[in-house]
Amino acid sequence: MSLRQRHPRYYFAKGTDIFAAGQTLYKIHSDLLGHNGGVLQDLFQLPQNDSVQEGLTDERPIELPQVTEREFEHFLELIYEGHLLPPYTLQKLADVLKLSMQWGVETGRLWAIHHLDTTPNVPASLRLHLARRYNVPDWIEPAMRDLVFNIPLGNLRGDDFAHLGYPVYILISKMKEAIERERRVVAYLAPDCRTHNAACTNTDRCSLIWRETWWLKIGRRLLNPETSQAMAFEAGPDVVKSLEWAGMTAGCRERMVELVAEGNGFSGAEEIFKQGLEKLGELPVD
DSSP, X not given: OOOSEEEXXXXXXTXXXXXXXXXXXXXXXXXXHHTTOHHHHHHHHSOOOGGGOOSSBTTBOEEOTTOOHHHHHHHHHHHHHTTOXXXXXHHHHHHHHHHHHHHTOHHHHHHHHHHHHHSTTOOHHHHHHHHHHTTOGGGHHHHHHIIIIISOGGGOOXXXXXXXXXXXXXXHHHHHHHHHHHHHHXXXXXXXXXXXXXXXSOHHHHHHHHHHHIIIIIIHHHTOSSGGGSOOGGGHHHHHHHSOOTTSOHHHHHHHXXXXXXXXXXXXXXXXXXXXXXXXXXXXXX
């Protein structure tokens, strides 16, 4: 006699095959499960010796290794109750994504990805974890950008650390540190005003005004101690363009604004981010 418990919802009297996940038994319909393709479809097509056939009794169920009761129940909810409308819990979506990838069930994978895409407030750490583990590359850069530029390390909690893992957390910490160092450099050192307009009659004055205005109008915004109010790097070119730069020759001002728009001054943080993304791709996936 099996010591496992029959699932209260998914042990059907007219089911065709008995599965075991953890300490729970499920008697479900092979036509529904196999209809979704992948290894499940192949499983029901394999010939078995009657003397060792699995899935016919509670004592000899089809074992599902590395699958928890919760994960399998969420997967069965999709199979039997797919008509139910959202919202769905993040845990259910993550579980369906995991098993769909594990078993090659494309419909389940696309369903989970679609609803994770349309579910608001999915933590960036979870999205990055799922993207790396279950091969959803479109999520990686947005999640990393959020973690690196928008979420202070102090705001991360236990679940975030579990999702990221130690190597990814250290990488994000180093990227943040490098970007903050770049922020101080950009705030203090204005792009060099070497190339002046031919009509400029006082290059020293234009250079001085450029440096002083940069510190007063750009540097202080970059170094605002209130993180939410500090100027973002990507906003830099537009802010530079919007300033009057009073006292500079018009041609010199236009030349420097053009140089900043071309990437001088604010491109360092993006380069750091791109290098970090490359290093992320080299890290092992938990």
